[in-house]
Amino acid sequence: MASNPHSNNEQAETKEMDIRSLSSSRRQVHSESYLHKVAVPPKQNLFREFTATVKETLFADDPLRPFKHQPRSRKFILGIQAIFPIFEWGRSYTWRKFRGDIIAGLTIASLCIPQDIGYAKLANLDPEYGLYSSFVPPLIYAFMGSSRDIAIGPVAVVSLLLGTMLSNEIDPKKNKAEYLRLAFTATFFAGIIQATLGVLRLGFLIDFLSHAAIVGFMAGAAVTIALQQLKGLLGIKDFTKNPDIVSVMQSVWGNIDQWNWQTIVIGVCFLSFLLFAKYIGKKNKKFFWVPAIAPLISVIIATFFVFITRADKQGVAIVKHIKQGINPSSVNQIYFSGEYLTKGIKIGVVAGMVALTEAAAIGRTFASMKEYQIDGNKEMMAIGAMNIVGSMTSCYVATGSFSRSAVNFMAGCETAVSNIVMSCVVFLTLEFITPLFKYTPNTILAAIIINAVIGLFDVPAAILIWKIDKFDFVACLGAFLGVVFRSVEIGLLIAVIISFAKILLQVTRPRTALLGKIPRSTVYRNIQQYPEATRVPGVLIVRVDSSIYFSNANYVRERILRWLMDEEEQVKAACQPAIQFLIIEMSPVTDIDTSGIHAMEELHKSLQKKNIRLVLANPAPVVIEKLHSSKFTDIIGDDNIFLTVADAVSSCSPKWVEEEV
């Protein structure tokens, strides 16, 4: 039907169709129904096609839209504002907003200080490095980031991941200085990879970690982190270095003699207090600040208590020393050569990607709650920049924290100024208050971390995943078990592998369906979904539900032939007329490649042998163009290509159609 592909003249077309429908040997069912030809789109310029593909791939969000039709000076300002959004929203900043931000900032500061000290331990670093990482990165982010609700700083999962991977390379106790240097190196390259992904607009790469895999990974990390805290909570001294549940349980039960009852009493009491505070906050949204400040209150009370009772002499482990003063420079500490360079890059890339995934999920969640837009690629540049600067100012990998961002949101933050406020509080803490943490018992930090990571264990999400998609649930469970029974890296690897396996399965084994006619309509639908749909005798209608690419071309061909064989068996058994036409509904086939065309040619050959005519319905623009350029349309004949299945059927089996109507 596509005899004159480039005609856009509608009159000529209508005329052609008129002639067709008059001269056609096919019986017209309704006198008013026209047979429409399948249009071949005008051949696109190669360069234009290429730029269109690049644009869809890398600039899908159309970041240059606001720059359109603007004078040059305005473009410059817009450019500055694009890199530093603070200059955009800062111009409309008000005192009213500041009130919200300062409350939110103080709240997350009170939450972050004890968390930071604990998280630094997860990364096998001294407590001050956690505080450092809550001072510089949030400042940078406030200038460059576009999320209004994210709270920046060290987070549990990344700290644990970094700690595990770094200590695989260097023993944090024996070679403390080198360990620290490698941590800064990894942080630097985490920032580099994050910023690079943003600049190259490859942010979509983080989409390759599926939601289900992340849920499982996070839950696993939560369990692992909570288990690690048993060391502090029970006061055990000789604790395993292996993060898996089996080793930890052996450590816990094998060292019962080391359990310290004073430590346990303090820890369990405050953990109960924290959990109760969380419960109150959940029950009544008004009291969101109760769980937010509970950790700091716990720290103050517990520290005071230990100081008074000198419980540290009874074996209650305390923080002992946090270095006073703000971040020292660490520019000279980053490895730019030697064997640790590649190791730092490797660790940095993994930690950076995980950090990005977390930040992106947080940013997206709160943006959709408050209904503003976030540019994922710009976010990556901001986060990358803050980690690069961070690595030079003694910080380790920072990102958006789930728990603190939620508190930030509920405390009524308006802009990233809340991060600046938090940063200032951390600054004051580093300058003046750190000596006061001397008697803070480790057990209280363990309780705070356990309380914090419980939120990562998202049971409702897992249940929803189970309900919606069983394969997703396997991915979720695989990542979870991988983290719990082996290590965060193995869990992450499993998550990535399962995510990719899902993609590959999807492209290798597309669905196909047999179609039948929905009664009293001209619509053909899957007969499994619509049991009332009727089959057309002598015609087999198959829909291929995916593009036909090298990865599935053979399968599609074999699957169609199998439908045909099944059908022929049934037809024989029921003594019905033999299949004479095979109609392939191509609507979902949006693209085809050389392998796909080969497969179609082979299918056509096999059908010819059986005296079955191959008919195509509704090929997409790209597909029809490729079928043309490969001369496949000549092989099967232009008049075997139709706009709709109904047209095709009325050509193959006009009598039946008439009877049906």
Add this chain to the structure above:
Amino acid sequence: MASNPHSNNEQAETKEMDIRSLSSSRRQVHSESYLHKVAVPPKQNLFREFTATVKETLFADDPLRPFKHQPRSRKFILGIQAIFPIFEWGRSYTWRKFRGDIIAGLTIASLCIPQDIGYAKLANLDPEYGLYSSFVPPLIYAFMGSSRDIAIGPVAVVSLLLGTMLSNEIDPKKNKAEYLRLAFTATFFAGIIQATLGVLRLGFLIDFLSHAAIVGFMAGAAVTIALQQLKGLLGIKDFTKNPDIVSVMQSVWGNIDQWNWQTIVIGVCFLSFLLFAKYIGKKNKKFFWVPAIAPLISVIIATFFVFITRADKQGVAIVKHIKQGINPSSVNQIYFSGEYLTKGIKIGVVAGMVALTEAAAIGRTFASMKEYQIDGNKEMMAIGAMNIVGSMTSCYVATGSFSRSAVNFMAGCETAVSNIVMSCVVFLTLEFITPLFKYTPNTILAAIIINAVIGLFDVPAAILIWKIDKFDFVACLGAFLGVVFRSVEIGLLIAVIISFAKILLQVTRPRTALLGKIPRSTVYRNIQQYPEATRVPGVLIVRVDSSIYFSNANYVRERILRWLMDEEEQVKAACQPAIQFLIIEMSPVTDIDTSGIHAMEELHKSLQKKNIRLVLANPAPVVIEKLHSSKFTDIIGDDNIFLTVADAVSSCSPKWVEEEV
């Protein structure tokens, strides 16, 4: 509309629809048109769903079909025949078929003997190992393989690949014995991986190397192999070990003083003769045997000529020595422990996969030409078994050869007996004739290899790829340049990476299209493909051309919003009515996962903010089921889901539809 998903009672349904169409507040356009509900398929049993998925993934070709409804004894015989197809076709073997096989077998034997000697050199092995590999593996294959046309033995590309990878580990000159042992180890594990893929029915994994990438890789390998032959053809002694074109050219032009004119004369003369023979064979299919026996004739004449003239004393390099006698056992030589075990496995896996890819392509091509079926997984088991046995009988990786299979086909082979015939000839050669090869000049072997690999350089295929799919052409070119300028491994790596990149791109950036109504029909199609299609005022109809998964969910959401923004701008500029409805045509969306549903929820939220109603048309069974179980249908309302776009439009804009008709 999916209020009562589990009702299969047609009467009740019709009644329900009648009530609907009467009581509906929507204006019915035709009194006889019914609104059909979108059926939710009955919930499937979890176990059944799982087995169905496994079956589609691993048993897509339904290998157990012939076993259905058979008595047990018959099943046993069918099982034996499934593993050893020779017991199936052997029962109907006739003298007439044997005549065809013996001619074909003799022809490919005459072709394979000189090729084998040359290919063994590519793998840095002594010439007899090439002949060994043409003796045992074809025998095994004849019993287990299901292709009737494939000619088994060493092939150029795999020999080169194996030679390169092995000599990266061990110097073939200094540690000859170890090199040989590693070669057998690699062959063993190549066989193991091949057989394993077959047994586990994972044969579809080789589909992940796209046709385009293979074309490029083969062409690159042909160039590399041909360039390597310049050493023999020009008689250069100090030749580079690097396979890339730059090093080879430096070797060739840097060592002009080593060129040996006698060698060149002999080589060029016979190369011309071979090319001329090939030309004759191509021009007239009747003379297919001319290019087939030309190599052996060249060898005989050249050997005799050198023997008479003693040209070897003039610097013409000769074979010198081929060990007499058949394959010795090499069971004890395979490394089953130590550092070479892992290296052997690595090399074996790569070589085995490449060998499989070649064999599968050949098997498929000739099966479709003669119109018989090949079971890819069974083929893999046969090829795996022959390489495992081969590795124990001093053979290196064998597979199907393109050139010899084509000759086999044209010489009129009927069954795998031609491989047995060839094997017997090679046996006789090894036992009695090898001493006669002493004076065979190396230059003639080089000429034969160059002549053979020219066929791998498939220009028409590359041109077709360029015409059909530009991205495929990039893959093809990338693999080609990788092989030519670096090495076969790099080329292979590029081919695999580009193939995967293509898959990932496909699943990350699915197409979307705006739809319009084709005049005088109720069909809605892409307005880019059908410029005559008319848009519905106040309604935006978008089709998503792919399943919505975690890898593309965000993109799809953003892309739909961008279509909407573009449209709103246009509508504003043209002072048309504002968009009130967004219809998503879901026909190509055959599946959705948790991330996809999240994206839909976010899209719905964004639309709500703009006071635009989200309407879905024709969701697939799996999709509607998941939308239900995630309660998304409750969020958007069951009455916003329609069977067709036409139904949806007539609900959104009944007035327009009436006017149009």
